Amino acid sequence: MTRNCFVLVATLAVVAPGLSTRSVTAQDLALSGAAILNPADESMRHGVLLIENGTVSRVAEAVPPDFPGETLDLAGKFIIPALADMHSHTFGNMSPAGMPQLLGPPGTANAALYTGVAFVLDLFSPEEMILSFRDRQRAEGGQGAQIFAAGPCFTATNGHCSEYGIPTRIVNTPEEARREVADLAAAGPDVVKVVYDHQSYGGRTFPTIDLPTLTAVLETAREHGLRAIVHVGTWQDIRDAALAGASAVTHTPGPDPPPPDLVEILLHAGTIHIPTLAVQSEFARMLDDPALLDDPLLVETVPAALLDAYRTDASANPQLEGWLAFQRTLMEPNLAAVGALAAAGVPMLTGTDGGNFGVFQGYSVHRELELLVDAGLSSWAALRAATTEAARFLDRRWGVEPGDEATLLVLDASPVDAVANTKRVHAVIQAGVVVDREALRSWR
Ligand SMILES: [Zn+2]
Incomplete structure (x- = not known):
């Protein structure tokens, strides 16, 4: 951090001890000297980004003499919209040693924001818990990334999502689908999540809903003004989901x-792809290349004991062998497939499927960005998937344009030159407030 930045954080801590970052009144801030990047139009501007009441007001050539707020000297830095994880499960991080790291939505929100991920879409957690957490966070503020939530996961009897012992919503017929989706809609989820999956995972298959039931879920969601995200396993699943009106497939x-x-179908239907390359390959990648566990941002974010479990216990757990073999089979074809879809213009969003083996809350969004670039996306296209496209999907505005909520990531190096530079977090700004990242580390 620059001296100015440090002083500002220190001031906030004095003014508002113990208060969460978002309950600090939104600031007027002038961000001076940085390159200002907008992934939506691939523009890079130089100037002073002015923030008033938590919202970007304009980019000026210099700090206006009457500007009421602080000025941060960010010479040599890069400003991008903050990142989003569009597929997570906020209970915590899995460990190959057995006991997961239980973070819950509050700890996940903190871990995510620490890494510059300011928006997290939870795509299945205990319904009442996650929706009431989200409502409380929205009403009262509170530390960490903003949580958006699907609530339950619509699935068949004994279908995927039912194996965790967490109550979910079971739908086996179109009638049940209409009734259950309408009932959930009354609780106000941000999206609807449904499983339609004919894939075999390391020899394991689950029952799945039929196409009429999927269609009824999607139609009822649309009637209630809700976007629906379909968990898919095969290309035919994607084809069916897109033709039936899915907003996104994951x-x-x-x-x-x-x-x-398939490309024509997806483009015509306007269906977005959330590839989740990290959850589909990172576990095996870590075994092949343990240096992946040494990344400085990962080491800051995740307890050493959990990372050690990936170094020592992952290959010793025979229950995980089938899953690892599945990852090795899919790794390269997945990159090729995502590259082909992206090159043909299919819009994408970053999702980690946090809460599964080999991915970590917040941090793995950065890995997903790298994997998207490995797949062939440009740095700009990958950044769009994590920022401006995600904002559009969530019906939110955050970023660097006038009128955008000033929720931003300040980086030490250009993420366009190398998308891995999103990990070089200099500061996180949430609705115009410089986030006290150290205060977020309490989740560990
Ligand atoms: Zn998931």
Whole structure:
């Protein structure tokens, strides 16, 4: 941090001891000297980004003499909109040693924001718990990333999502689907999550809902003004989901490549892809290359004992062998498939599937960005998937344009030159307030 930045954080701590970052009144701030990047139009501007009442007001050539707020000297830095994780489960982080790191939504929100991920979409947690947490956070503020939530996961009897012992909503017929989605809609979820999955995972298959039931889920969600995200396993699942009106599909099938007609179907339907490359490959990658566990931002974010479990226990757990073999089979074909879909113009969003093996809350969004670039996306396209496209999906505005909520990430190096530079977090700004990142570390 620059001296100015440090002083500001120290001032906030004095003014508002013990208060959460978002309950500090939104600031007027002038961000001076940095390159200002907008992934939406791939623009890079130089100037002073002025923030008033938590909202970007304009980019000026210099700090206006009557500007009421603080000025941060960010010479040599890079400003981008803060990142979003569009597929997570906020209970915590899995460990190959057994006991997971239980963070819950508050700890996950803190861990995410520490890494510059200011928006997290939870796609299945205990319904009442996650929706009431979200409501409380929205009403009262509170530390950490803003949580958005699907609530339950719509699935068949004994279908995927039902295996965790967490109550969810079971739908086996179109009638049940209409009734249950309408009932959930009254609780105000941000999206609807549904499983339609004919894939076999390391020899394990689950029952799944039929196409009429999927169609009824999607139609009822639309009637209630809700976007629906479909967990898919095969290319045919994606085809069915897109034709039935899914807003987005999540996960990437393989090892066969996407069928030739799929791009046209996705583009025509306007269906977005949330590939989740990290959850589909990182566990195996870590075993092959333990240096992945030494990344400085990861080491700051996750307890050493949990990372050690990935170094020592991962290959010793026979229950995980099938899953690892599945990852090795899919790794390269998944990259090729995502590259082909992105090159054809299919819009993408970053999602980690946090709460599963090999991914970590917040941090793994940065890895997903790197994997998207490995798949062939440009740095700009990957950044769009984590920022401006995510904002559009959530019906929110945050970023660097006038009128945007000033929720931003300040980086020490250009994420366009190398997308891995999103990990070089200099500061996180949430609605115009410089986040006290150290105060967020209490989750550990
Ligand atoms: Zn998931």
